[in-house]
Amino acid sequence: MPRFLTMVRIDERNAPTEAPDPDFDARMGALFEEISKAGVMLDTAGLTPTSEGTRITWSDGKLGYTDGPFTESKEVVGGYSLTRCENKAEALEWAKRFLEVHPKNWTVTVEVREIVEG
Template sequence: MPRFLTLVRIDERNAPTDAPGPEFDERMGALFEEISKAGVMLDTAGLAPTAEGTRITWSGGKFSYTDGPFTESKEVIGGYSISRCKDKAEALEWAKRFLEIHPEHWDVTVEVREIAEG
Protein backbone atom coordinates (compact mmCIF):
# COMPACT_ATOMS: atom_id res chain seq x y z
CA MET A 1 0.00 0.00 0.00
CA PRO A 2 1.26 3.48 -0.78
CA ARG A 3 2.39 5.93 1.87
CA PHE A 4 1.22 9.54 1.95
CA LEU A 5 2.71 12.66 3.50
CA THR A 6 0.19 15.16 4.78
CA LEU A 7 1.63 18.63 5.36
CA VAL A 8 -0.35 20.89 7.68
CA ARG A 9 -0.01 24.48 6.49
CA ILE A 10 -0.71 27.45 8.75
CA ASP A 11 -0.23 31.20 8.66
CA GLU A 12 1.95 31.80 11.72
CA ARG A 13 1.35 35.55 11.59
CA ASN A 14 -2.43 35.12 11.84
CA ALA A 15 -2.64 31.95 13.91
CA PRO A 16 -5.52 31.82 16.39
CA THR A 17 -4.52 32.86 19.88
CA ASP A 18 -7.52 31.25 21.57
CA ALA A 19 -7.13 27.74 22.91
CA PRO A 20 -9.50 25.34 21.16
CA GLY A 21 -10.76 23.81 24.40
CA PRO A 22 -10.84 20.31 25.88
CA GLU A 23 -13.43 19.05 23.39
CA PHE A 24 -10.91 19.68 20.58
CA ASP A 25 -8.27 17.58 22.36
CA GLU A 26 -10.83 14.81 22.95
CA ARG A 27 -11.95 14.75 19.31
CA MET A 28 -8.36 14.84 18.03
CA GLY A 29 -7.34 12.08 20.45
CA ALA A 30 -10.26 9.93 19.29
CA LEU A 31 -9.33 10.44 15.64
CA PHE A 32 -5.68 9.60 16.28
CA GLU A 33 -6.73 6.47 18.18
CA GLU A 34 -9.04 5.41 15.34
CA ILE A 35 -6.47 6.04 12.60
CA SER A 36 -3.78 4.23 14.61
CA LYS A 37 -6.01 1.20 15.29
CA ALA A 38 -6.85 1.09 11.57
CA GLY A 39 -3.11 0.70 10.90
CA VAL A 40 -3.05 3.83 8.79
CA MET A 41 -1.03 6.30 10.88
CA LEU A 42 2.72 5.73 10.74
CA ASP A 43 3.90 9.02 12.28
CA THR A 44 2.61 12.49 13.09
CA ALA A 45 3.86 15.59 14.89
CA GLY A 46 3.56 19.32 15.12
CA LEU A 47 6.60 21.44 14.34
CA ALA A 48 8.30 24.17 16.34
CA PRO A 49 7.66 27.73 15.11
CA THR A 50 9.72 28.96 12.17
CA ALA A 51 11.43 31.41 14.54
CA GLU A 52 13.38 28.37 15.75
CA GLY A 53 14.21 27.08 12.26
CA THR A 54 16.92 27.67 9.68
CA ARG A 55 16.69 27.34 5.90
CA ILE A 56 19.76 26.20 3.98
CA THR A 57 19.90 27.12 0.30
CA TRP A 58 22.27 25.67 -2.30
CA SER A 59 22.73 28.07 -5.21
CA GLY A 60 25.63 28.78 -7.51
CA GLY A 61 27.71 26.13 -5.78
CA LYS A 62 27.43 27.87 -2.40
CA PHE A 63 25.35 27.52 0.75
CA SER A 64 23.41 30.32 2.36
CA TYR A 65 21.62 30.14 5.70
CA THR A 66 18.50 32.04 6.74
CA ASP A 67 17.34 31.92 10.33
CA GLY A 68 13.63 32.12 11.04
CA PRO A 69 11.10 33.47 11.37
CA PHE A 70 10.48 33.42 7.65
CA THR A 71 8.41 36.56 7.30
CA GLU A 72 8.27 36.35 3.50
CA SER A 73 6.23 33.14 3.77
CA LYS A 74 2.47 33.48 4.06
CA GLU A 75 2.00 29.81 4.91
CA VAL A 76 4.45 27.53 6.68
CA ILE A 77 4.44 23.85 7.57
CA GLY A 78 3.07 23.55 11.11
CA GLY A 79 2.92 19.77 11.29
CA TYR A 80 2.84 16.57 9.29
CA SER A 81 1.65 13.01 9.22
CA ILE A 82 2.76 9.94 7.33
CA SER A 83 0.08 7.39 6.63
CA ARG A 84 -0.29 4.13 4.73
CA CYS A 85 -3.56 4.10 2.80
CA LYS A 86 -5.02 1.92 0.07
CA ASP A 87 -5.19 4.94 -2.26
CA LYS A 88 -5.21 8.73 -2.43
CA ALA A 89 -8.96 8.87 -1.84
CA GLU A 90 -8.53 7.21 1.55
CA ALA A 91 -5.66 9.57 2.44
CA LEU A 92 -7.84 12.56 1.50
CA GLU A 93 -10.71 11.27 3.63
CA TRP A 94 -8.49 11.03 6.73
CA ALA A 95 -7.13 14.54 6.01
CA LYS A 96 -10.68 15.87 5.71
CA ARG A 97 -11.65 14.31 9.02
CA PHE A 98 -8.56 15.88 10.63
CA LEU A 99 -9.56 19.34 9.34
CA GLU A 100 -13.20 18.99 10.46
CA ILE A 101 -12.08 18.74 14.09
CA HIS A 102 -10.65 22.27 14.04
CA PRO A 103 -12.79 25.27 15.06
CA GLU A 104 -14.60 26.87 12.11
CA HIS A 105 -12.87 30.24 12.54
CA TRP A 106 -9.38 28.68 12.16
CA ASP A 107 -7.70 28.63 8.76
CA VAL A 108 -5.82 25.37 8.26
CA THR A 109 -4.77 23.80 4.97
CA VAL A 110 -3.39 20.34 4.38
CA GLU A 111 -1.46 19.12 1.38
CA VAL A 112 -1.62 15.37 0.75
CA ARG A 113 1.12 13.87 -1.41
CA GLU A 114 2.01 10.29 -2.17
CA ILE A 115 5.54 9.35 -1.17
CA ALA A 116 7.48 8.20 -4.24
CA GLU A 117 8.75 4.70 -3.52
CA GLY A 118 11.66 3.35 -5.59
Protein backbone atom coordinates in the same frame (compact mmCIF):
# COMPACT_ATOMS: atom_id res chain seq x y z
CA MET B 1 0.38 0.06 -0.26
CA PRO B 2 1.37 3.69 -0.94
CA ARG B 3 2.48 6.14 1.72
CA PHE B 4 1.29 9.73 1.87
CA LEU B 5 2.73 12.84 3.47
CA THR B 6 0.13 15.28 4.74
CA MET B 7 1.57 18.71 5.48
CA VAL B 8 -0.49 20.90 7.79
CA ARG B 9 -0.19 24.49 6.61
CA ILE B 10 -0.89 27.44 8.88
CA ASP B 11 -0.43 31.20 8.78
CA GLU B 12 1.82 31.83 11.80
CA ARG B 13 1.12 35.57 11.69
CA ASN B 14 -2.64 35.06 12.01
CA ALA B 15 -2.80 31.98 14.22
CA PRO B 16 -5.74 31.85 16.64
CA THR B 17 -4.86 33.37 19.99
CA GLU B 18 -7.78 31.86 21.89
CA ALA B 19 -7.65 28.28 23.14
CA PRO B 20 -9.67 25.72 21.22
CA ASP B 21 -12.97 24.56 22.65
CA PRO B 22 -12.70 22.16 25.61
CA ASP B 23 -13.57 19.09 23.51
CA PHE B 24 -10.86 19.69 20.88
CA ASP B 25 -8.21 17.51 22.52
CA ALA B 26 -10.70 14.68 23.05
CA ARG B 27 -11.86 14.82 19.41
CA MET B 28 -8.30 14.87 18.10
CA GLY B 29 -7.28 12.04 20.44
CA ALA B 30 -10.23 9.92 19.28
CA LEU B 31 -9.32 10.49 15.62
CA PHE B 32 -5.66 9.62 16.24
CA GLU B 33 -6.69 6.48 18.11
CA GLU B 34 -8.98 5.44 15.25
CA ILE B 35 -6.41 6.08 12.51
CA SER B 36 -3.74 4.23 14.52
CA LYS B 37 -5.98 1.21 15.16
CA ALA B 38 -6.79 1.15 11.43
CA GLY B 39 -3.06 0.69 10.77
CA VAL B 40 -2.93 3.87 8.68
CA MET B 41 -0.91 6.30 10.83
CA LEU B 42 2.85 5.81 10.64
CA ASP B 43 3.92 9.08 12.29
CA THR B 44 2.60 12.54 13.11
CA ALA B 45 3.90 15.64 14.89
CA GLY B 46 3.65 19.38 15.13
CA LEU B 47 6.64 21.55 14.27
CA THR B 48 8.28 24.41 16.15
CA PRO B 49 7.63 27.95 14.84
CA THR B 50 9.68 29.18 11.89
CA SER B 51 11.43 31.56 14.28
CA GLU B 52 13.32 28.49 15.51
CA GLY B 53 14.10 27.13 12.04
CA THR B 54 16.92 27.55 9.56
CA ARG B 55 16.73 27.28 5.77
CA ILE B 56 19.75 26.01 3.88
CA THR B 57 19.96 26.94 0.19
CA TRP B 58 22.26 25.46 -2.46
CA SER B 59 22.90 27.95 -5.27
CA ASP B 60 25.82 28.41 -7.65
CA GLY B 61 27.79 25.75 -5.80
CA LYS B 62 27.52 27.52 -2.44
CA LEU B 63 25.48 26.96 0.69
CA GLY B 64 23.50 29.79 2.24
CA TYR B 65 21.88 29.75 5.67
CA THR B 66 18.87 31.84 6.70
CA ASP B 67 17.54 31.78 10.24
CA GLY B 68 13.81 32.19 10.81
CA PRO B 69 11.33 33.60 11.16
CA PHE B 70 10.56 33.49 7.47
CA THR B 71 8.38 36.58 7.21
CA GLU B 72 8.04 36.31 3.44
CA SER B 73 6.09 33.07 3.87
CA LYS B 74 2.35 33.51 4.28
CA GLU B 75 1.74 29.82 4.98
CA VAL B 76 4.21 27.51 6.68
CA VAL B 77 4.19 23.82 7.49
CA GLY B 78 3.12 23.60 11.13
CA GLY B 79 2.87 19.82 11.34
CA TYR B 80 2.72 16.63 9.32
CA SER B 81 1.46 13.09 9.22
CA LEU B 82 2.84 10.09 7.43
CA THR B 83 0.19 7.52 6.52
CA ARG B 84 -0.10 4.25 4.61
CA CYS B 85 -3.38 4.18 2.70
CA GLU B 86 -4.98 2.06 0.00
CA ASN B 87 -5.07 5.05 -2.36
CA LYS B 88 -5.17 8.83 -2.52
CA ALA B 89 -8.93 8.87 -1.92
CA GLU B 90 -8.43 7.21 1.47
CA ALA B 91 -5.60 9.62 2.34
CA LEU B 92 -7.86 12.56 1.43
CA GLU B 93 -10.69 11.17 3.57
CA TRP B 94 -8.41 10.99 6.65
CA ALA B 95 -7.15 14.53 5.92
CA LYS B 96 -10.77 15.78 5.66
CA ARG B 97 -11.62 14.19 8.99
CA PHE B 98 -8.53 15.77 10.58
CA LEU B 99 -9.62 19.22 9.41
CA GLU B 100 -13.20 18.72 10.61
CA VAL B 101 -11.94 18.19 14.18
CA HIS B 102 -10.67 21.80 14.31
CA PRO B 103 -12.76 24.74 15.55
CA LYS B 104 -14.81 26.38 12.79
CA ASN B 105 -13.13 29.78 13.28
CA TRP B 106 -9.62 28.40 12.61
CA THR B 107 -8.04 28.39 9.15
CA VAL B 108 -5.99 25.25 8.54
CA THR B 109 -4.95 23.82 5.18
CA VAL B 110 -3.51 20.40 4.48
CA GLU B 111 -1.58 19.27 1.43
CA VAL B 112 -1.66 15.52 0.73
CA ARG B 113 1.07 14.07 -1.47
CA GLU B 114 1.98 10.51 -2.31
CA ILE B 115 5.55 9.52 -1.52
CA VAL B 116 7.49 8.25 -4.52
CA GLU B 117 8.71 4.76 -3.66
CA GLY B 118 11.90 3.15 -4.94
